[in-house]
Amino acid sequence: MILVPGRSALVAQADVTGARPGCSFCPDGAEAPSARVALFESRHPMVQAMGGRARHHVLVYGDEHGQRLADVPLTDVVALLDTAGKQTTTLFDDPGVLAVYAFESVGDHFGPTVAHPHGQIIGLDFVPRRLLLLADACLLCATGSDDLIVQTTPGTYLRVAPWARLPFEMVLYPRRHLGRLADATATELLELAEQIQTGLALCRDSTGRNHPYLLNIMQAPRRNDGHQHHLRVEIVPLHKPDGNLKRPGAMEIGLGVYLNPVEPRNAAALLRERLAR
Ligand SMILES: [Zn+2]
Ligand SMILES: [Zn+2]
Numbered sequence: 652m653i654l655v656p657g658r659s660a661l662v663a664q665a666d667v668t669g670a671r672p673g674c675s676f677c678p679d680g681a682e683a684p685s686a687r688v689a690l691f692e693s694r695h696p697m698v699q700a701m702g703g704r705a706r707h708h709v710l711v712y713g714d715e716h717g718q719r720l721a722d723v724p725l726t727d728v729v730a731l732l733d734t735a736g737k738q739t740t741t742l743f744d745d746p747g748v749l750a751v752y753a754f755e756s757v758g759d760h761f762g763p764t765v766a767h768p769h770g771q772i773i774g775l776d777f778v779p780r781r782l783l784l785l786a787d788a789c790l791l792c793a794t795g796s797d798d799l800i801v802q803t804t805p806g807t808y809l810r811v812a813p814w815a816r817l818p819f820e821m822v823l824y825p826r827r828h829l830g831r832l833a834d835a836t837a838t839e840l841l842e843l844a845e846q847i848q849t850g851l852a853l854c855r856d857s858t859g860r861n862h863p864y865l866l867n868i869m870q871a872p873r874r875n876d877g878h879q880h881h882l883r884v885e886i887v888p889l890h891k892p893d894g895n896l897k898r899p900g901a902m903e904i905g906l907g908v909y910l911n912p913v914e915p916r917n918a919a920a921l922l923r924e925r926l927a928r
Contacts, residue, residue, distance in 0.1 A: 655697055676711045676767035688712045688730040690738060695764055698773055704745050706774035710734060713768050719757055720768070720866070721851035728844035731770060736832030738772050739870055748774035750782055750872040758863025760889060760896070770866070778872040782880070784814070789879040792828050798916040801923055802849055804842040809850055811919040816909035817887055817897050818918055821850045824883040830871030831882055847884060853922050854888040863896070864888040892921070
């Protein structure tokens with residue numbers, strides 16, 4: 652738990668497509684970035700700067716308010732991964748940072764305080780449990796050809812997550828056992844970016860509507876001794892096959908145990924079928 656009393660007064664901005672009332676990051680806005688992907692210090696940091704070093708940045712991307720990662724040119728997604736990788740290295744230069752979390756949360760469900768397309772990257776002074784989940788044996792390296800695979804490229808996999816908490820939760824990762832984005836080659840970054848766009852397009856296609864999703868970039872924490880952290884990107888769409896949103900219930904909030912109504916291999920078959928259309 653992180654206490655953020657400073658964020659209590661924040662007003663969520665509607666995560667609408669098209670409209671951009673006074674958006675400072677749009678091309679005619681006061682803070683319009685000069686590049687397709689740009690890093691800004693968060694105005695409402697979830698974690699405070701230490702020793703003059705900010706630990707929470709916003710990654711603004713694209714130049715159209717209504718677009719999201721599935722819509723922008725592939726090169727923007729590559730640039731986003733590249734920028735996140737470099738910022739991760741910068742954050743780890745701060746000895747107090749033990750883990751880095753980069754993510755994009757899309758949809759009103761998340762109460763966005765910035766409506767323009769953006770991701771976020773945060774340096775944490777602790778290692779969250781989910782960054783240690785695949786610790787003992789690398790579950791991802793053990794993957795061969797299996798019925799959870801949605802799409803492969805020469806250097807990457809896109810699969811329904813074996814641990815899927817929500818029906819269409821996917822994980823994509825390089826075949827090589829890498830810890831962080833900065834360890835990936837340019838080709839691997841490109842293929843990861845392709846898989847991100849495929850996964851997000853599949854989420855959208857599954858009901859023909861824009862649904863809230865969370866995209867997590869899970870990189871090796873600082874002390875990785877004995878842990879086999881394999882870089883992965885998680886795509887967590889919040890909808891169920893009927894198009895309704897999955898809301899956390901008693902088991903989820905009470906125990907942290909997710910009830911998933913869809914067998915991961917059935918979800919994968921459904922996604923492969925959509926991809927083939
Ligand atoms: Zn905008
Ligand atoms: Zn591995």
